[in-house]
Amino acid sequence: KNQVEQSPQSLIILEGKNCTLQCNYTVSPFSNLRWYKQDTGRGPVSLTIMTFSENTKSNGRYTATLDADTKQSSLHITASQLSDSASYICVVIGSYNTDKLIFGTGTRLQVFP
Amino acid sequence: DTAVSQTPKYLVTQMGNDKSIKCEQNLGHDTMYWYKQDSKKFLKIMFSYNNKELIINETVPNRFSPKSPDKAHLNLHINSLELGDSAVYFCATTESGDGNYGYTFGSGTRLTVV
Numbered sequence: 001k002n003q004v005e006q007s008p009q010s011l012i013i014l015e016g017k018n019c020t021l022q023c024n025y026t027v028s029p030f031s032n033l034r035w036y037k038q039d040t041g042r043g044p045v046s047l048t049i050m051t052f053s054e055n056t057k058s059n060g061r062y063t064a065t066l067d068a069d070t071k072q073s074s075l076h077i078t079a080s081q082l083s084d085s086a087s088y089i090c091v092v093i094g095s096y097n098t099d100k101l102i103f104g105t106g107t108r109l110q111v112f113p
Numbered sequence: 114d115t116a117v118s119q120t121p122k123y124l125v126t127q128m129g130n131d132k133s134i135k136c137e138q139n140l141g142h143d144t145m146y147w148y149k150q151d152s153k154k155f156l157k158i159m160f161s162y163n164n165k166e167l168i169i170n171e172t173v174p175n176r177f178s179p180k181s182p183d184k185a186h187l188n189l190h191i192n193s194l195e196l197g198d199s200a201v202y203f204c205a206t207t208e209s210g211d212g213n214y215g216y217t218f219g220s221g222t223r224l225t226v227v
Contacts (some may be wrong), residue, residue, distance in 0.1 A: 099212065105153070
């Protein structure tokens with residue numbers, strides 16, 4: 001079982017709607033949690049970085065939340081745009097192995113007009 | 114000017130061949146990585162180098178050999194390619210491999226072994 005699990009695996013929404021992606025992790029203790037966006041044929045690009053003491057972090061229409069007690073994080077996308085179509089990956093860095101990213105399974109988001 | 118550039122972007126080769134993928138960064142970062150993304154889009158670390166020194170070597174077959182001629186380059190050489198090596202390989206860099214900084218990824222090299 002992967003240390004970072006995401007749901008749903010894929011999601012289709014209409015342009016302008018909001019959506020929330022989920023991430024559950026078992027990495028413990030952890031240093032920080034990140035959300036990345038990966039467009040097709042491109043490398044992942046960082047959206048947010050949260051340490052274990054932070055509950056929420058925003059980047060434009062993207063808002064990430066973190067509950068370190070339940071080991072859950074979510075990424076909320078507001079007023080979705082066609083360009084939001086991509087894979088969203090939750091990434092955790094553990095405290096003991098701070099030099100490697102542990103990637104989640106990703107959520108494939110498609111925004112339709 | 115691309116911060117992390119990988120070449121080639123696409124590579125199609127036959128089983129048994131030896132091939133190399135190159136990565137160059139102009140960010141002045143100390144740590145460079147190779148990640149492999151499989152058909153299920155799952156990314157997993159292969160190697161990391163800090164200032165030309167190998168730091169991480171995950172359970173990767175020894176047919177894969179990273180080489181860092183200088184701090185700005187980390188190349189990946191693969192011997193005796195197998196069908197299962199088909200994947201997208203990403204190079205990444207960070208200022209310091211202590212987990213506190215952002216990572217910059219290259220745009221990937223799609224390797225197809227036929």
